[in-house]
Amino acid sequence: MKVTRLDLDGTGSPFGLVTKILKIESDLKIPVPIDELAQQLDIQRIEEFETEGFEGGLLTDEGRSTGIILVNKSARGGRRRFTIGHELAHFLILSHAPVEPGKFLCSRADMQRWDVNQNDRYKRMEAEANKFSALILMPPPALRKFIEAKRNPDIAHALETANHFDVSKEAGARAYAEYHDELVAIVVVNENKVLRVHKHRNFPRMSVKRLDEVPSGSYLRRAKSHELRKPSNVVETLAGIWLDVEYGKPAPALFEQIYIQASGFALIMLWAEPADEDEYDRDEDRTSKRRLQDRLSRHDRR
Numbered sequence: 266m267k268v269t270r271l272d273l274d275g276t277g278s279p280f281g282l283v284t285k286i287l288k289i290e291s292d293l294k295i296p297v298p299i300d301e302l303a304q305q306l307d308i309q310r311i312e313e314f315e316t317e318g319f320e321g322g323l324l325t326d327e328g329r330s331t332g333i334i335l336v337n338k339s340a341r342g343g344r345r346r347f348t349i350g351h352e353l354a355h356f357l358i359l360s361h362a363p364v365e366p367g368k369f370l371c372s373r374a375d376m377q378r379w380d381v382n383q384n385d386r387y388k389r390m391e392a393e394a395n396k397f398s399a400l401i402l403m404p405p406p407a408l409r410k411f412i413e414a415k416r417n418p419d420i421a422h423a424l425e426t427a428n429h430f431d432v433s434k435e436a437g438a439r440a441y442a443e444y445h446d447e448l449v450a451i452v453v454v455n456e457n458k459v460l461r462v463h464k465h466r467n468f469p470r471m472s473v474k475r476l477d478e479v480p481s482g483s484y485l486r487r488a489k490s491h492e493l494r495k496p497s498n499v500v501e502t503l504a505g506i507w508l509d510v511e512y513g514k515p516a517p518a519l520f521e522q523i524y525i526q527a528s529g530f531a532l533i534m535l536w537a538e539p540a541d542e543d544e545y546d547r548d549e550d551r552t553s554k555r556r557l558q559d560r561l562s563r564h565d566r567r
Contacts, residue, residue, distance in 0.1 A: 266290060266305040270357070273306075277358050279381075279397035287404055296431035297402055299346050303353045307331050311349060313338040320376050321348035323355050323369040332356045343433035350398030351376060358397070361390045377461065403430045403440050418447050420522045420534040421496045438532055439463035448517075452533040454479055457486070469517055469537050472509040482506040484521040485533055497523040499536070507535055515540035 268289040276282050286302075287293065300311055311334045314322070322335035334352040336345055348371075355361045355369045363369045364387075375391040383389055403426075411429055415422040420438075427437025438451040442463045450464035450471070457479045462471065479485055484500055491497055504516035518538040525531045 266301060268302075268305060270306050273357060277360055279354060279358070279393050279400055282354075282357055282397060283400040283404070286401065287406070293404065295404075295407055295429065296346075297404070299349050299353070299402060302401070303334060303349055306353065306357065308353065308356065309333055311336060318372060319370045320344075320373050321352045321371050323352040323363075325356060325367055325369075327367065329356060329359065343427065343431055343436060346402060346431060347376065347398050347433065347436060350401050351394045353401075354394035354397035355390075358390075358393060361394070399432075399436060399440065402432050402436070405444070408440055408444055412441060412444050413446070418445060418449050418520075418534065418536040419496065419499065420451075420524045420532060423451060423532070423534065424496070424524070434526070434532065435461075435463075438534075442468075442534075448537040448539075450535040450537075452479075452535065454485065454531040454533060456529040464535075468535075469504075469539075470509045471507055472505075473507055479533070480506045483533070485523050485531060488523075491523050491525045491531075493525050493527070495524075499534075504537070508537070 268286050272289055273282055273285055276285055303311065307330065309331050314335045315338050320337050320340065323332055324335065325332040334349055334356075336348050340348055351371060352369065355363075361369075371391065371394070376395060378388050378392040379395060381389055381392045381396060383392075408426070408430070411426060412422070415425070423438040423441035424434060426441045427434045430437065435453055438453075442449045442451045442465055445465060448465050448468045450462055450468045452459055452473075453461040453463070459473055459475055459477050459479060461475065462473075473480060481487070482503060483506055484497070484502055485491070488497070499520050499522045502519050502521040504510055504519040507519060508517065510516040517540050520536040522534040522536075523531060524534075
């Protein structure tokens with residue numbers, strides 16, 4: 266690797282840092298060798314530590330000339346890689362100030378903060394570290410190219426994204442929803458409660474919020490069973506179950522797909538298509554299967 270911290274001097278945003286890194290490391294391998302990159306950027310070593318309260322940490326001097334990244338010993342695979350990226354961001358973004366001098370300690374909740382626009386400095390700092398980690402582990406040019414090749418929305422493609430970039434299933438699903446050309450949302454569920462929603466910026470407004478029960482009319486709840494760790498079929502569902510549909514206006518077409526994980530966790534993919542006034546009348550004479558086939562066919566021709 267050729268990039269140095271001097272190359273990143275004067276840049277303090279996650280996107281700006283990743284842009285500079287990718288410009289210099291134009292042939293960066295996928296999956297990104299995050300351990301090697303961290304060491305190239307003056308991280309002395311990466312150590313495991315045993316803890317129940319924290320996912321990762323960073324030890325550094327006052328001038329932040331070098332650093333040591335700490336990773337929860339129980340973290341493996343994509344979760345471990347994301348933590349390293351997160352702590353590397355704290356090291357590189359000089360405006361990030363630790364609670365204790367020379368020591369950052371980051372919890373599991375910190376790894377799930379994504380709102381970089383909030384007024385709380387600590388939460389914004391953690392969100393910026395997450396943004397950097399996601400961007401460097403799934404570089405946007407490579408991510409867009411990979412997703413574009415997959416065409417029709419399918420939760421199996423979100424899982425393939427996670428595998429290709431060696432990140433967690435949720436990280437891959439989040440990136441898939443955000444970067445797909447179609448209006449896609451991924452709902453993370455545990456024991457029929459909504460934990461998080463990752464969605465395309467133009468996805469319709471949802472009526473279901475964090476910690477709400479998954480709607481009883483959803484495919485997850487109404488189907489008799491779903492096979493573990495195997496994506497379901499894509500089925501049409503009533504838009505009003507998930508979306509805030511404006512009274513008197515045609516609702517978007519909404520499709521749902523399920524992926525059941527272990528321990529009560531599940532991913533639900535929602536795919537919305539804005540209502541077309543002319544098509545709205547025609548839809549009454551078509552079955553949901555026919556509508557889905559027509560939409561998949563149109564998408565394939567693009």
